[in-house]
Amino acid sequence: MEKDFDSKLRIEGNNNSSTNCPTVQRSKSFAFRAPQEHFSIQDFELGKIYGVGSYSKVVRAKKIDTGTVYALKIMDKKFITKENKTAYVKLERIVLDQLDHPGVVRLFFTFQDTFSLYMALESCEGGELFDQITSKGHLSEDEARFYTAEVVDALEYIHSMGLIHRDIKPENLLLTADGHIKIADFGSVKPMQDSRITVLPNAASDDKACTFVGTAAYVPPEVLNSSPATFGNDLWALGCTLYQMLSGTSPFKDASEWLIFQRIIARDIRFPNYFSDAARDLIDRLLDVDPSGRPGAGPGGYAVLKMHPFFKGIDWKNIRGQTPPKLASEPMVQSGEGDDVHDSSWNPSHIGDISAKINDGNGGASSSEGSITRLASIDSFDSKWQQFLDPGESVLMISMVKKLQKLTSKKVQLILTNKPKLIYVDPSKLVVKGNIIWSDNSNDLSIQVSSPSHFKIVTVFPLLPFYPPGCISKSDIFKLLQSFTVNCVIVLSTDDNLKNMNVTLCSSKFYDT
C-alpha cells in the first residue's frame, strides 16, 4: 500500500487525441498535482468529525504551521486491503487529482503512516445538502433551482472529462461555508473508455470487481438490468435529487431495497401537487427510462438541459457569482483561531481503528431518519426470485443466510413476501426447499420491513395460550425460524397490553450479497 500513494507512478494514459485536453502518453513518469507529502497526523489540530463513509472517516483538520483548514479523509490501510478497496481508493485519488472545477471538491495533498492513508480535501463547512433538506423540510423552488444549476454545471464538467460519478445524491453534494455546491465522494466513479482522465494500472475500472455501485434510491432502472454505465446514470440521480430537494424525500422511497427497486423498475413516481409544471416536467424527463432520452445525455448535450424552462433566469456563465440560498443553520464550524473544538469521541489514537468503527453498526451508513442505506451490491436485485411467487404476491425482503448443517453450512435464500410468507430457496439449484405461511388469514398479521436485514412480524391476535385455528403460535414461529435460519437472532416480544405479539427476526448474520 505504501507505494500506492507514491507521487511518482507509471501511468496508463489514453491516446485519444480527439480531445482538446493534454493527452498523457502511456507508461510515462507522472507526478500528481496534489503531492504526497511527508506529513504526520501530529502536524494537524483535529476538530470535528465531518462524517464516516464505508471505508473512511472525514475530520476537520487545521495544519498547525499554516493554519489552513482541510477535510482530512482518513482510511485504515488494513481495512481497505481486507475489503479489497485498494483499487477504489487509488481511483478516487487519481481522479480527484486531475479534476479542476469550482463545483468539485479539491484534493490538496496526501500522506500516510503505518496504519492510515490521508487525503487532505477542501473543507466544505456548510455540510451536506441532505442536511439542508432535512432541516428545512424541503427546499423552495428557487433554492432547488440554484443548487440544481450548480450541480448541472459541475456534472457537465465531470462528464466532459469522460467520468460517470455514479453516486449523485444529496449526501454527496457538499456546501461551502457561503453555500455553494461541491460534488464529493468519487469512490464509485467510472471512467469511460475515452476518458480524459489518466487511470493508473490496477485502479478499479471494471464493473465486476465493483461493489460501490451507488445508492438504492438513486439507481436508474438500466443499472438494475445490468446495462453498462452511461452519463445518463448521473442524470437520473440528478432527477431523484431535485425531487428530494422539492419534496423532502426521494421519489422511490420504500422500506427495503427490494421494494425501492420494484418502484424504480415500475417507474412508480408520484408528484406532490405543489411542484410547478416546469419542475415536474424536468424531473419527469430526467427520470426517462431511456438513458439517452434524459436531457443532457442526448445528442443536444447539456445545452438541452440548461435550456429547460425550470432553469429560466439562471446565468450559466456566472453561476458561481450568484448569491446562494441562506443555509438553514450556521455552518458547522467557522474558520479562525481557536475554533477547533475537539469532539470527545475523537482523538488521534482512533486513527488506525476505523475498520472497527465502520463495521460496528450499519456499515457506516447514516442511521438518521430518511437516510438511505448503501447498496452492498446491485446483485441483490434479481428477477429470478419472481418465479417462486404466486400471482399478485410481491417480495418485501430478500436475504441470503447461512444454514448450518451437521458439520457444514450452505447458503440459502430467504424470500419474505406480502402474503405474508417466508420462502426458503436453494440458490444454486433454484428449488424451493420450504416455506412458512404465517397465517391462513393475511388480516391476522402484517410484516414491517425496516431495513434490508431486519423485519418485524406483527400479529394482531392476543397473546393467549390458545391461538385461533390457522394461526401460528409464538413458539411455532420460533421453532420454524430456528429450524432453517440458525444464524439469525430471533427476538420475540409483546407490547405493553399483551394484545399484540411482535416477532422480530434480526438477521444479524445475513451475507452481504
Ligand SMILES: Nc1ncnc2c1ncn2[C@@H]1O[C@H](COP(=O)(O)OP(=O)(O)OP(=O)(O)O)[C@@H](O)[C@H]1O
Ligand atoms: N471535503 C469535505 N468537507 C466536509 N465534509 C466532508 C468532506 N468530504 C466528506 N465529508 C463528510 O464526510 C462524510 C464521509 O465522507 P466519505 O467520502 O468518506 O464517505 P461517503 O461519501 O459518505 O460514503 P462512502 O464512502 O460510503 O461512499 C460525508 O458524508 C460528508 O458528510
